[in-house]
Amino acid sequence: MATHELSTSGASSTGKSSEDRETRARLLYAAARLFAERGYARVTVRDICKKARANVAAVNYHFGGKDGLYRAVMRHAMETMQATTEAAREAGRDLPAADRIRAYVSVFAERLLGVHHETWIHQLMLRELSDPTPALTMVAEEVLKPRMVYLSSAIAELLHCAPDDPKVLRCALSVTSQFNSLLWTKGVAKLLDAEDGVPGSVDEIAEHIAQFSLGGMSGVKSR
Amino acid sequence: MATHELSTSGASSTGKSSEDRETRARLLYAAARLFAERGYARVTVRDICKKARANVAAVNYHFGGKDGLYRAVMRHAMETMQATTEAAREAGRDLPAADRIRAYVSVFAERLLGVHHETWIHQLMLRELSDPTPALTMVAEEVLKPRMVYLSSAIAELLHCAPDDPKVLRCALSVTSQFNSLLWTKGVAKLLDAEDGVPGSVDEIAEHIAQFSLGGMSGVKSR
DNA sequence: TGCCCATTCAAACAAATGTTTAATACAATT
DNA sequence: AATTGTATTAAACATTTGTTTGAATGGGCA
Numbered sequence: 001m002a003t004h005e006l007s008t009s010g011a012s013s014t015g016k017s018s019e020d021r022e023t024r025a026r027l028l029y030a031a032a033r034l035f036a037e038r039g040y041a042r043v044t045v046r047d048i049c050k051k052a053r054a055n056v057a058a059v060n061y062h063f064g065g066k067d068g069l070y071r072a073v074m075r076h077a078m079e080t081m082q083a084t085t086e087a088a089r090e091a092g093r094d095l096p097a098a099d100r101i102r103a104y105v106s107v108f109a110e111r112l113l114g115v116h117h118e119t120w121i122h123q124l125m126l127r128e129l130s131d132p133t134p135a136l137t138m139v140a141e142e143v144l145k146p147r148m149v150y151l152s153s154a155i156a157e158l159l160h161c162a163p164d165d166p167k168v169l170r171c172a173l174s175v176t177s178q179f180n181s182l183l184w185t186k187g188v189a190k191l192l193d194a195e196d197g198v199p200g201s202v203d204e205i206a207e208h209i210a211q212f213s214l215g216g217m218s219g220v221k222s223r
Numbered sequence: 224m225a226t227h228e229l230s231t232s233g234a235s236s237t238g239k240s241s242e243d244r245e246t247r248a249r250l251l252y253a254a255a256r257l258f259a260e261r262g263y264a265r266v267t268v269r270d271i272c273k274k275a276r277a278n279v280a281a282v283n284y285h286f287g288g289k290d291g292l293y294r295a296v297m298r299h300a301m302e303t304m305q306a307t308t309e310a311a312r313e314a315g316r317d318l319p320a321a322d323r324i325r326a327y328v329s330v331f332a333e334r335l336l337g338v339h340h341e342t343w344i345h346q347l348m349l350r351e352l353s354d355p356t357p358a359l360t361m362v363a364e365e366v367l368k369p370r371m372v373y374l375s376s377a378i379a380e381l382l383h384c385a386p387d388d389p390k391v392l393r394c395a396l397s398v399t400s401q402f403n404s405l406l407w408t409k410g411v412a413k414l415l416d417a418e419d420g421v422p423g424s425v426d427e428i429a430e431h432i433a434q435f436s437l438g439g440m441s442g443v444k445s446r
Numbered sequence: 447t448g449c450c451c452a453t454t455c456a457a458a459c460a461a462a463t464g465t466t467t468a469a470t471a472c473a474a475t476t
Numbered sequence: 477a478a479t480t481g482t483a484t485t486a487a488a489c490a491t492t493t494g495t496t497t498g499a500a501t502g503g504g505c506a
Contacts, residue, residue: 041264170431181400212439219438
């Protein structure tokens with residue numbers, strides 16, 4: 001179980017850059033997509049290896065087991081999500097609170113729905129939330145918490161109240177929950193009536209969430 | 224796989240009301256809670272039978288297999304959710320659009336968080352959304368769709384536009400997504416900072432969601 | 447060339463899991 | 477009392493699944 005623990009960098013002693021970490025990278029890629037699509041329990045190592053065109057033993061060799069592979073995938077996902085949080089923070093720098101929230105929403109909509117981004121990462125994260133693995137604690141501490149802290153500061157400024165006011169947390173959850181729905185509605189909305197997820201382009205969706213959220217907080221403020 | 228298909232009513236030919244459908248009911252109850260807690264794949268029939276104090280073969284005898292048991296659980300859950308939709312509809316009868324939405328939010332908050340209701344049902348449903356099984360199609364058609372249709376009518380009235388306007392669907396998703404977050408935040412919020420899920424009593428949470436949603440739609444309307 | 451090392455591969459293993467089977471118990475009916 | 481049909485049970489079965497093993501491969505280097 002813990003024999004091959006520090007295999008993150010794998011076999012990087014001798015730099016055979018061509019085929020060396022080729023299979024390792026393929027395994028990571030295949031596993032990421034499968035874990036995001038079906039969840040940890042519904043994916044077998046044989047599925048992963050088949051998709052990655054690798055031998056069954058490759059997972060244990062490179063990652064020490066299925067758990068280690070999942071953790072490696074999660075590490076990559078967490079780094080990307082932290083970068084997303086940082087991008088949102090940067091996009092709103094020196095802006096008033098309402099515009100900081102607009103920037104936050106815009107960045108997240110682009111990363112969650114934009115064609116150029118790895119959308120599987122966010123699906124994997126959402127899955128980790130609704131179906132916790134031992135990695136959840138780490139995710140909550142290093143990804144979710146900074147994100148909520150930043151969002152809460154803007155919301156508190158908007159509501160003219162302290163950042164630890166219960167209203168702030170409730171509003172922050174109301175804002176972020178709309179992004180979660182963007183992900184799972186992808187698979188459901190087509191069963192309802194929409195042809196392909198939430199209707200509209202990425203910009204339209206971002207515009208909607210920003211307007212809805214700002215209006216919502218205005219409604220909460222003027223109770 | 225399909226040997227015991229119509230075993231919903233099970234062995235009800237002779238009415239031995241004492242111990243007859245006792246194990247069957249215990250299996251249903253135990254399976255419902257376990258499926259809601261861990262999801263289909265992470266629950267074994269041995270887990271269910273142990274919790275229900277039944278033999279391993281009992282699942283196959285009464286439900287024809289793990290699949291049949293899950294379907295039976297889903298049937299029960301769907302009936303309860305349809306009743307919830309109907310209760311929300313009834314609570315808002317003959318009320319103006321804004322009050323219909325307030326009533327809708329109030330009913331759902333009570334059923335999702337109230338101590339007297341079977342909260343596991345909604346957790347199971349949310350899990351079905353993020354982790355679809357073959358039962359999803361049925362759920363979407365018979366539960367989600369009527370719910371969205373009703374909610375959309377009120378929203379369309381509020382926004383002064385047609386019910387099939389993309390704005391309406393986006394707003395409906397923004398409203399319902401806040402309820403989804405109520406469920407999964409139960410397991411996460413305590414890792415962030417809140418002590419026990421979203422802060423506040425059931426009424427306070429319902430009040431927040433109503434204000435946030437109505438304010439949000441007001442913001443969308445006055446673009 | 448010959449040795450060393452990381453990597454890959456087919457095969458096998460042990461544990462877990464959904465399902466089946468045959469026997470038994472029990473209550474109602476004939 | 478004998479029979480019938482349902483329910484329960486322990487044991488076994490067949491598959492799946494994560495992991496391990498030992499041999500083979502192939503490139504770099506003395």
